[in-house]
Amino acid sequence: MAKLPKPVRKIIPNGTVPRAYIAAVILLALSFIIAESYIMWLLREGYWTAKNNQWQVEGVQNSVQTSMTAYQVYNAIYILSQVYMVILCLEAVATENFIQIFASVGFYFVCLVYAVARYIAFYLYPTLTANIFLRDENMHHMQLSVIGTYVAAIVFLAILSWKLKTEVGWSVYKKFGADNLLHRSYKWYQILMLLLKLDIFFVVSYLIQMSILVLKVDNPETWIQMTVFIPFSIGTLAASFYSLRMENRSIMRTVMVCYTLSVGYFIFKIYRVCRAEILNKPGDPYQDSRPYFMITIVATMLLVIASAIVSLFCIRNFDNGLKEAIEYEKMKRDHHRAYNTNVNHSDESVGLMQNAELRGALDRFSLE
Incomplete structure (x- = not known):
C-alpha cells in the first residue's frame, strides 16, 4: 500500500481502517453541512413567502420571526459542530486516542436526538411557525433523510471505531508496556480529556443560544450571565486542563466543587425554561427553541457530572508515573521527528532523558 505524503501522515497514519474512518467522518460531516444549509435556505424561503402572502398581524409576525431566528441559530450551531467533530476525529487518529475515537458515535447520537426533536416540532406537534412547512415536501424529505442518515452513521462509525480501537490498542501497549497501573491511569486521563473537549463545545453552544435567543440588555440575568457564568466556565475548564496535565490535586478538587455548583x-x-407562567404564553422567550435548548442544557449538565466523576478517578491516579510517561513519550516522538528516525527503532533514547526527573523513568516506560 502506497504511503501518504509525510505532512499528511502526521494527521492520517497509513492503514485501511484509519483512512476509512477519517474518510467516513469527513464525508458524513460534509453531507450534514450541505443538508443543514439547504434546510436553512428552506426556512428563509418559507419565512419570506409566508410573510409576504399571509401575515398581517404584527404580533404574529414578531412571533414567527423570533422562531425563525431560533431555527437558524440552531442550524448554524449544528454546522459548526460538524467542523468541530472532524477536528476531534482527526486529532484522535493522529494521537491514537482510542477513547476519543468513539466520540463520533456519541456525538451523532446526540445529533439524532436533536433531529428527531426537530421533526416532532415540525410535523407531529407543529407550532405556529412550523405550520408554514406542513405542506413543504422538500423540508419533510430533508428532515427524514437527515434522521435516516444519522442512524446509518451511528452503526457504520461504531463498527469502524471498534476496528480502529483494536489497532490503536497495540500502540498504547507499546507506549507504556505491561504496566497495568499506567494503562488504567492513561484510560481515565483520556476519558477526562475527551469530556473536557466536549464540555468546551457544549458550553460555548449554550452561551451562544442564551446570548442570541434569550438574554436582553434590560434583563438582569444578562449581566449575571456575562459577568459571572462566562468567566466561571472559562476559568473552570482552563483549571481542569491545567490540573490534569500537571497532576495538581488541590486545583482538581476545586474544579470538582465548581462542577457541583454548575449542576x-x-x-x-x-x-x-419550563416554568408554567411562560410555557406557551405570549412573549415566551423560549418559543420554538425550548426542545433544542433543553437538549443542550441536559447534555451539558450530564457532561459536567461525568467530568466531576472522572476527575475523582484521575485524582486517585496522580503521582503514579503517568505524567512522566507522557512527557517521555512526547520528547521521544519530537526527537525522532526532528532526526527523521523510526520512533520504535532507535538507540538514541537515552539522549532524550536529559531532564533529571525523567531519567529514572527510562527503565519503566521505554521498550527499546
Whole structure:
C-alpha cells in the first residue's frame, strides 16, 4: 500500500481502517453541512413567502420571526459542530486516542436526538411557525433523510471505531508496556480529556443560544450571565486542563466543587425554561427553541457530572508515573521527528532523558 505524503501522515497514519474512518467522518460531516444549509435556505424561503402572502398581524409576525431566528441559530450551531467533530476525529487518529475515537458515535447520537426533536416540532406537534412547512415536501424529505442518515452513521462509525480501537490498542501497549497501573491511569486521563473537549463545545453552544435567543440588555440575568457564568466556565475548564496535565490535586478538587455548583445552576435553568407562567404564553422567550435548548442544557449538565466523576478517578491516579510517561513519550516522538528516525527503532533514547526527573523513568516506560 502506497504511503501518504509525510505532512499528511502526521494527521492520517497509513492503514485501511484509519483512512476509512477519517474518510467516513469527513464525508458524513460534509453531507450534514450541505443538508443543514439547504434546510436553512428552506426556512428563509418559507419565512419570506409566508410573510409576504399571509401575515398581517404584527404580533404574529414578531412571533414567527423570533422562531425563525431560533431555527437558524440552531442550524448554524449544528454546522459548526460538524467542523468541530472532524477536528476531534482527526486529532484522535493522529494521537491514537482510542477513547476519543468513539466520540463520533456519541456525538451523532446526540445529533439524532436533536433531529428527531426537530421533526416532532415540525410535523407531529407543529407550532405556529412550523405550520408554514406542513405542506413543504422538500423540508419533510430533508428532515427524514437527515434522521435516516444519522442512524446509518451511528452503526457504520461504531463498527469502524471498534476496528480502529483494536489497532490503536497495540500502540498504547507499546507506549507504556505491561504496566497495568499506567494503562488504567492513561484510560481515565483520556476519558477526562475527551469530556473536557466536549464540555468546551457544549458550553460555548449554550452561551451562544442564551446570548442570541434569550438574554436582553434590560434583563438582569444578562449581566449575571456575562459577568459571572462566562468567566466561571472559562476559568473552570482552563483549571481542569491545567490540573490534569500537571497532576495538581488541590486545583482538581476545586474544579470538582465548581462542577457541583454548575449542576445546581443547570437545574435552575431547567426550571426557568419550563416554568408554567411562560410555557406557551405570549412573549415566551423560549418559543420554538425550548426542545433544542433543553437538549443542550441536559447534555451539558450530564457532561459536567461525568467530568466531576472522572476527575475523582484521575485524582486517585496522580503521582503514579503517568505524567512522566507522557512527557517521555512526547520528547521521544519530537526527537525522532526532528532526526527523521523510526520512533520504535532507535538507540538514541537515552539522549532524550536529559531532564533529571525523567531519567529514572527510562527503565519503566521505554521498550527499546
